[in-house]
Amino acid sequence: xxxxxxxxxxxxxxxxxxxxxxxxxxxxxxxxxxxxxxxxxxxxxxxxxxxxxxxxxxxxxxxxxxxxxxxxxxxxxxxxxxxxxxxxxxxxxxxxxxxxxxxxxxxxxxxxxxxxxxxxxxxxxxxxxxxxxxxxxxxxxxxxxxxxxxxxxxxxxxxxxxxxxxxxxxxxxxxxxxxxxxxxxxxxxxxxxxxxxxxxxxxxxxxxxxxxxxxxxxxxxxxxxxxxxxxxxxxxxxxxxxxxxxxxxxxxxxxxxxxxxxxxxxxxxxxxxxxxxxxxxxxxxxxxxxxxxxx
Amino acid sequence: xxxxxxxxxxxxxxxxxxxxxxxxxxxxxxxxxxxxxxxxxxxxxxxxxxxxxxxxxxxxxxxxxxxxxxxxxxxxxxxxxxxxxxxxxxxxxxxxxxxxxxxxxxxxxxxxxxxxxxxxxxxxxxxxxxxxxxxxxxxxxxxxxxxxxxxxxxxxxxxxxxxxxxxxxxxxxxxxxxxxxxxxxxxxxxxxxxxxxxxxxxxxxxxxxxxxxxxxxxxxxxxxxxxxxxxxxxxxxxxxxxxxxxxxxxxxxxxxxxxxxxxxxxxxxxxxxxxxxxxxxxxxxxxxxxxxxxxxxxxxxxxxxxxxxxxxxxxxxxxxxxxxxxxxxxxxxxxxxxxxxxxxxxxxxxxxxxxxxxxxxxxxxxxxx
Numbered sequence: 001x002x003x004x005x006x007x008x009x010x011x012x013x014x015x016x017x018x019x020x021x022x023x024x025x026x027x028x029x030x031x032x033x034x035x036x037x038x039x040x041x042x043x044x045x046x047x048x049x050x051x052x053x054x055x056x057x058x059x060x061x062x063x064x065x066x067x068x069x070x071x072x073x074x075x076x077x078x079x080x081x082x083x084x085x086x087x088x089x090x091x092x093x094x095x096x097x098x099x100x101x102x103x104x105x106x107x108x109x110x111x112x113x114x115x116x117x118x119x120x121x122x123x124x125x126x127x128x129x130x131x132x133x134x135x136x137x138x139x140x141x142x143x144x145x146x147x148x149x150x151x152x153x154x155x156x157x158x159x160x161x162x163x164x165x166x167x168x169x170x171x172x173x174x175x176x177x178x179x180x181x182x183x184x185x186x187x188x189x190x191x192x193x194x195x196x197x198x199x200x201x202x203x204x205x206x207x208x209x210x211x212x213x214x215x216x217x218x219x220x221x222x223x224x225x226x227x228x229x230x231x232x233x234x235x236x237x238x239x240x241x242x243x244x245x246x247x248x249x250x251x252x253x254x255x256x257x258x259x260x261x262x263x264x265x266x267x268x269x270x271x272x273x274x275x276x277x278x279x280x281x282x283x284x285x286x287x288x289x290x291x292x293x294x295x
Numbered sequence: 296x297x298x299x300x301x302x303x304x305x306x307x308x309x310x311x312x313x314x315x316x317x318x319x320x321x322x323x324x325x326x327x328x329x330x331x332x333x334x335x336x337x338x339x340x341x342x343x344x345x346x347x348x349x350x351x352x353x354x355x356x357x358x359x360x361x362x363x364x365x366x367x368x369x370x371x372x373x374x375x376x377x378x379x380x381x382x383x384x385x386x387x388x389x390x391x392x393x394x395x396x397x398x399x400x401x402x403x404x405x406x407x408x409x410x411x412x413x414x415x416x417x418x419x420x421x422x423x424x425x426x427x428x429x430x431x432x433x434x435x436x437x438x439x440x441x442x443x444x445x446x447x448x449x450x451x452x453x454x455x456x457x458x459x460x461x462x463x464x465x466x467x468x469x470x471x472x473x474x475x476x477x478x479x480x481x482x483x484x485x486x487x488x489x490x491x492x493x494x495x496x497x498x499x500x501x502x503x504x505x506x507x508x509x510x511x512x513x514x515x516x517x518x519x520x521x522x523x524x525x526x527x528x529x530x531x532x533x534x535x536x537x538x539x540x541x542x543x544x545x546x547x548x549x550x551x552x553x554x555x556x557x558x559x560x561x562x563x564x565x566x567x568x569x570x571x572x573x574x575x576x577x578x579x580x581x582x583x584x585x586x587x588x589x590x591x592x593x594x595x596x597x598x599x600x601x602x603x604x605x606x607x608x609x610x611x612x613x614x615x616x617x618x619x620x621x622x623x624x625x626x627x628x629x630x631x632x633x634x635x636x637x638x639x640x641x642x643x644x645x646x647x648x649x650x651x652x653x654x655x656x657x658x659x660x661x662x663x664x
Binding site: 134135136137138140141144145148149152153154155156157159161181183185187188189190191240241242243246249 | 341342411415416417418419420422423426427430431438439440467468469470472473549550551552553554555556557561
């Protein structure tokens with residue numbers, strides 16, 4: 001009964017807090033327009049590009065990339081004073097899908113509501129952590145929508161698919177071509193495959209109202225399988241989604257920490273606002289826009 | 296005292312913030328913790344149960360717009376008169392004519408006390424459970440995006456969501472799931488004749504046969520159908536055997552496999568192959584047919600199965616639950632739970648005392664339209 005009383009008390013408190021705050025909600029939405037910073041993810045491959053991977057029998061397989069996407073959550077920035085700023089997943093969570101990349105294979109993740117200041121690093125999760133998946137429902141409102149349809153397992157308690165990479169095998173000689181087909185998530189509950197990527201910035205990132213600086217980051221897709229040290233190489237057909245092992249899946253997930261590298265910052269790009277860029281990105285019609293491409 | 300009742304005094308708070316004091320409802324929903332039940336698993340901190348949230352959840356539960364072509368609502372397969380199951384249907388048709396699902400509809404009752412949901416434990420939080428029937432092709436076959444878009448077109452829903460969640464533009468997947476969860480979480484069935492007997496309340500007089508049945512039940516059934524929920528909430532292989540018309544059924548194996556593309560042949564090697572949840576037996580007399588695929592028409596059949604003396608017999612898979620196997624000194628196995636015909640009569644009489652007519656007739660849970 002003690003637990004229940006505690007729940008009842010918490011419930012009552014929560015309701016009381018929620019019950020009379022009509023006015024507060026509008027403030028946030030009005031302020032959330034200025035883009036504080038842009039994470040630009042330039043991928044090493046485009047959909048349709050060919051690449052070569054070694055399978056578990058040491059055979060080289062020639063593949064054509066068909067799907068590459070992952071969920072970004074838990075974006076955090078660290079100030080030069082070591083203060084960690086965590087952005088709400090309802091603002092900063094994103095589905096990075098190579099199918100939506102521009103002609104330079106780049107996807108932009110727009111970050112809002114970062115307090116003005118100087119930052120030295122940024123981190124984000126690939127997928128959705130157990131804490132978030134089992135935590136507040138309303139804090140997952142955007143994640144539910146991002147995962148809807150394509151990044152969602154109905155028959156799993158952590159419903160999020162963290163990442164997908166698929167490629168078709170171009171080897172017509174092989175009677176059973178090994179297509180690449182890897183979907184990662186906390187399926188089965190034996191291992192936690194959520195990974196956090198930490199990116200140290202090469203110079204200080206200044207967040208201010210008059211600019212929307214961008215962090216130009218290279219995403220080396222092949223490094224998922226052949227990472228730089230201390231990463232460990234893994235054959236694509238050795239992991240769980242190919243009937244392989246949990247250990248190989250862990251190594252593969254670890255390699256997500258290896259594929260991102262900040263190349264440079266654009267510290268002084270003109271301020272943009274979120275509504276404009278979202279409209280621009282959704283149109284995909286090649287119209288010129290002062291706000292977007294700045295190279 | 297009939298209950299240790301926890302009253303959430305939120306109504307007062309809500310009323311005090313109401314715009315023009317209109318009468319919204321003539322009843323109040325409180326989450327009632329029955330004295331004889333285990334602690335709730337429902338996440339009250341994340342999603343407190345309010346009367347307005349319950350009413351919104353109920354409207355959604357009975358709304359056909361949750362399905363493709365607005366064909367069926369949740370209540371299609373979960374109707375109250377049969378403890379929110381699909382009476383007489385072993386499997387249920389979804390929105391597509393002639394296409395049935397693969398599992399028997401389970402009762403919507405006492406979900407606030409469960410650790411896992413669905414026959415194989417696909418979800419471990421009530422809040423995520425409705426995503427399965429809504430999205431499943433053989434059930435409602437709708438996308439969440441479409442459901443939310445349909446609800447947003449309805450000004451009544453806009454107002455109700457804003458009222459419950461205290462913000463503008465409140466309709467999204469998270470608030471939708473929260474409302475449904477509040478309705479389902481509040482559906483507590485705890486006033487069967489057995490409960491009244493157990494709590495020493497009026498209306499709880501047991502006949503000699505029912506008392507005998509309870510004693511036999513404790514000896515023969517309560518190892519798995521344990522406690523006041525009448526389930527240990529485990530997933531076991533109870534010997535039900537493969538259903539030849541459902542070739543892709545693997546039970547819990549598909550949940551615990553870490554390979555999302557595992558084939559049926561691969562899953563057959565899993566220790567969780569053909570394991571299913573031990574179901575609660577509350578209102579069991581109202582929820583026929585039985586087993587995960589509804590293959591047994593009545594409770595007598597179920598007892599005959601466990602007694603292993605009539606078709607269908609217990610199937611001896613490698614992972615058959617050890618509590619259904621006894622081995623003699625020669626190493627010979629006997630399967631099942633021995634019961635005489637008279638014992639079955641008594642157990643069946645006891646099982647009928649688990650019917651909660653107050654729950655089945657509770658107007659608060661009924662279709663409001």
